[in-house]
């Protein structure tokens with residue numbers, strides 16, 4: 001029996017040996033404790049993502065019940081999903097995102113200025129956790145003074161109790177606070193919406209294209225998806241590049257390898273470990289019959305370590321060809337923010353490696369968050385020669 005429990009604190013230290021056993025011994029694994037299936041092999045996870053008619057997103061894409069949450073694009077099937085995606089997708093083209101390079105670099109430099117002379121810092125609190133929130137707040141025209149508040153609220157959302165399949169009250173409060181925040185901001189803006197992202201969403205509500213709840217749910221998703229994931233990616237890369245000093249030295253000498261290192265970071269230790277679906281019909285796989293109405297966890301992070309797909313998958317190698325990884329999902333729900341996340345991570349690493357090339361992670365002080373879907377650090381102290 002393989003004890004796979006995404007809520008178990010013990011698993012969070014290193015889930016990869018468990019995933020390997022699941023791929024080898026129980027590729028369609030059932031958790032009697034929590035009552036859901038898990039698919040862990042690359043081919044199965046990919047196929048399920050590509051079959052939204054059978055694997056529906058509407059029951060929510062996390063393991064726990066979040067039926068109390070407002071509607072989000074990520075948890076919608078067609079045609080609602082397409083209606084929302086069409087509304088915003090032109091803002092997220094690669095070309096438009098690359099135009100943000102200069103302001104994002106200025107933000108990153110400003111955060112580094114704050115600690116580069118000090119010789120010691122917490123990368124999560126002072127860089128990785130701040131940059132994505134600052135960027136998403138700019139995109140949503142959230143006043144700079146409110147960033148810290150939203151950051152604090154977003155951080156509590158993902159936290160879970162040991163082996164408990166439920167959203168704790170403290171996290172629910174975070175949901176409510178973020179909805180209330182945007183409800184107020186939207187009301188303030190609705191007289192003259194403007195043509196920025198938020199203005200466009202407000203106009204879409206006025207024109208009857210989206211409901212008020214969908215508008216608030218969308219802002220909420222951007223705050224959480226845009227922030228928690230990207231900050232964890234940056235933190236993970238800082239950590240693994242410290243563990244592999246030779247690979248870091250290579251990137252310091254030639255920063256053109258950084259984009260590839262980011263893809264490897266997404267493959268090797270994914271900030272979004274899983275997504276979930278609900279079956280609309282019975283599906284048989286690996287001799288198991290999964291029934292309509294049951295929840296199926298798609299272990300993206302396990303797929304990325306599947307030896308059937310990637311050679312020597314447990315080796316971190318910034319020079320490998322990691323293409324085909326499922327870090328941003330695949331199919332209809334492919335991450336809308338992938339270009340933005342890649343850009344932010346590249347700029348953060350370029351600036352960090354240029355300014356503090358000799359940083360060392362204080363492993364004793366590094367602590368992971370205890371979340372079911374998200375994997376990464378809550379604190380990541382580093383020491384370095386002051387720059």
Ligand code: HEM
Nearest residue numbers: 061073074225226229230233275328329333335336337341
């Ligand atoms: C390293 C950073 C990121 C990772 C690893 C990541 C991962 C993912 C994954 C795996 C999905 C697919 C979920 C599913 O199929 O159920 C997704 C969807 C999504 N992501 Fe990201 N994401 C990241 C950054 C961002 C950013 C920066 C934004 C926006 C600012 C964003 C916005 C979204 C949205 C809106 C969706 C839903 C798309 C849809 O349903 O059509 N993400 N992301």
